[in-house]
Amino acid sequence: MNDRLSLGSRGMRRSAVGAAAGLIAKWAYLLFLLGFALIPLLWLLVTSLKTQGEFLTYPLSLPETPRFSNYVTAFQMARLHVLLINSIITASFATVLNLSVTAAAAFVLTRQRVRWAPAVNGVILLGVLIPIISFMVPYLSLVRAIKLYNTRAALILVYAAINLPISYFIVSTFMREIPRSLEEAAVIEGASSFQRLVRVILPLSTAGLLTAGTLCFIYAWNEFAYALLLTSSSAVRTVQLGISFFNTQFRSDYPAMFAAIAVAMVPTVTAYVMLHDRIIGGLTAGAIKG
Amino acid sequence: MIGKRRETIGNTLMLLPLILLFIAFFIYPLLYVIYTSLFEWNGFTRPDFVGIGNYGNLFRNVVFQTSARNNVVWVFSLGFLQVGLAALAAFILARKPKGWRFLRTVYFLPRVISAVAIALLWQTIYNAEYGALNAILSRIAGYPIRHNWLGSYGTALPAIVVQQVFYIGYFMIIVFASTTTIPRSYYEAAEMDGATTFQQERYITLPMARNTLVTSMTLAMAYGMRHFEPTFLMTGGGPGHSTSVLGLMMYKRIAQTKLGDAAAIGTLLVAIGFTLIMTIRRLLRGETYER
């Protein structure tokens, strides 16, 4: 089972006991994490099929008869399609904008001779450490000033910008490691810097872009505080904001609320189940080198 | 010559968007927050200059002290506990036990589910009257337990922290990725020398993954400083202000139309976060250089 299990300990009784204890501890830990990730979600699904009465009296039991009507209520009340479309638009655009800006700048700063590159580099990286939540007031006034309050564009811009430092960090690490020789052929052919970026550097940095893009997308998809602050109309509301209103919207009808949450989870979970190798692959490809 | 100039223009054009966005969304807000923090201002009438008065008031404010302390708790919980737990899982999974792919996929699953949904779900799990946690404990104990997990001073903060730190997926993936780059030959050699699994992890994996760990910790600590959503959604800072964090306190100040106060909190959040994270990073890095 464990292909690196120590050979040297074989035959020594104390080590065998230790190894057995280690094995138990290891699996206990792995299974605990598994339960922690899955059991609450299973409870959510089971509860979403109960009546409010069943839930309040027996929180742990199975429903007497599964009540799918909770899902009908959820669909009627939560207007999930609008929320989902808004989240998809916002997160996709934010990711594309973020990657375009980052890739172009990282290319210039890591592969062109720019005198003040190290300084710019350092300042941008410090951005990773800024608790972005502290910018609520200026972001609100900025977004008002450029007339984007209550638009998806506001969220796209903010999400793309917030993720610049981390994306830049990941992408620039990648670009720095691409050998110069690969670019030189293009230079001799007289390709402009933009052409070199698109033809040579970008294809070689796909892994880094994937990592940064996945992170940016997940961030934008899950963001709540700025969505709350910068939008007000239901026409541009994102999933997270919509879900936060379920509590009042469903008036503590927990089963219906859980049904709505379950439905809201379906698209991302489905996408994840189908694409998990790619998503994890993407994150792993750009293993942060620190 | 012309090519050179075109190159410069091209470079500038490619660099400009990032610079502009960075100035608009990082530099300007920082200056704005610092500047606004010197005024008493409700947003719509004339601001009054109060110098560092807002800061003085904050330092004397018990809620501010609690919130700042809780941010430090979050920095350490996420930076050390969460990353530590994630690294442990990553090291185990890196040895490819049965089902490691499945486990890795499931551990990351909560990250793709909305954090807001998860917070609402856990709020219900922790509820005193019909929450799942009390129901389970009651069944084990054999008598009804009605503990108000999120409404009691002793358990509210730990309840939110526990809920957060065991969702290790993100850092687990990052650390896992870095361990896969360690050459197998190192372990084989160690095995020949009779090193135990634990010794191998201690003397090979840990040092080799150190940079990744430090980076993960830095990121996690930065998340700890900006912590807002789970607390906002699960307790709103209660009971009392015992689970409040600076982000939440700032949000409330904005809604009280105390923008100068809010800006002062924002400034301090940046200052505290920066100092704390840089110091910890230096300490962690320092050890690396000594090696």
Place this chain on the structure above:
Amino acid sequence: MQKWRSIVLFTVLVLALVPHAFASGRADSEEVVIHWPCIWVGADAKAAVVADLVDAYNAENAGSIRVVIEEMPDYAVYDRKIVAEIASGSPPDFFTLKWNADTRAYYESDILMDFTDELAAGWVPAISRESIAQATIDGRVKVLPYETAITPIWYNTEIFDQAGIADFPATIDEMWGTFEKLKSIGVIPTSQMTGGNNAFTTQMWFSHLVNSIGGPDIWSKPFTDPAFVEAASILKQFFENGNTTADAIGATAGVSSGHYMAGRTAIFSNGPWFIGNIRSNAPDIYSVTAISPAPAAGPYTGSQVGFTLTAFAAANTNDAARRAAILDFIGYLALPENAKAISLESGSLLTPEFTLDAGENMDPLQAEFIKLRDSATFLGRRFDTTVPVSVLDEFGPGIDELVAGRISPEEFVARLEAVR
């Protein structure tokens, strides 16, 4: 190659969505579009009738005025958002506002539309002049009271019968006895809450207690007045000995009203706007609910907590057409027949006066509300209408600390006073 294909596909998809990204829900055209972030949506009892009225209004004014409802189903979030928007210098086109001590600051700036001149010229004649007088500061009116309320004590007569309780207790001392009887049949006496953003039900109890101990003029005194201390120490006992649910600390309005609607608690306090909700979502409880003045805690008996719940307000504007459109829409909502439709559907009490036609029936519980209001010895104030939001924000957390024994009732009120 496949990687590139998927990247191209993704880009195309994203580009196809470009027009959506910049659509803000704000249409450019000749007509005046009024955006109304509205809490009367979703499961709210006013939702359907308000939506119908707005549709009818839009149809009538097609091409010139269009009112767009922006759904804000969460009261707590709504209040905070409106204030944040006012603080950022641009309130919504049209919205509802809660009256509190911060409202005066809005009057001092030009941020809200001034209704004074139109009112003098006879605009919105159905709205009672008395309520308008309450919203007048230095001769100006910038918010227009629309919904008023009293928040009596609601109780479940069926549970009271089962516990052998004949009448609702008249004094606090009797009430403790009532609580014991309720607990003896396994019912939790009251719903309480310290969460949400205003600890609503508990705050109503506090207001009742203060009014009964201190009388109608008590709210102009500092919180360190003995009346507030006594009210706080009584309030604390509501959270002890199983007098409320185990989740009361930190509970939101949904949780505490949910307990009453599920028949788990026998007593709670809320306003008439809740009638429509309980009637449709918990008809069994609705049919056995009665209302009463709060038990007397001091010399002043038979009062009610009465207040302006929501007032209309609008962003100030130099655009004459926009101003006219907003005034016209408010005038429409203030018409007696429209106010009647909203009131009868939801149970809410509104400022425009209307008369019932033959065959129109008022909800019996709503009729009880009106009876209680009209027979009240006086209408006392509600805590959060007397203070700025910063003080309200200390109320729920203060109760948490009081109940946990971390502060005394004296310290509780001293803290409120310090923030004010």
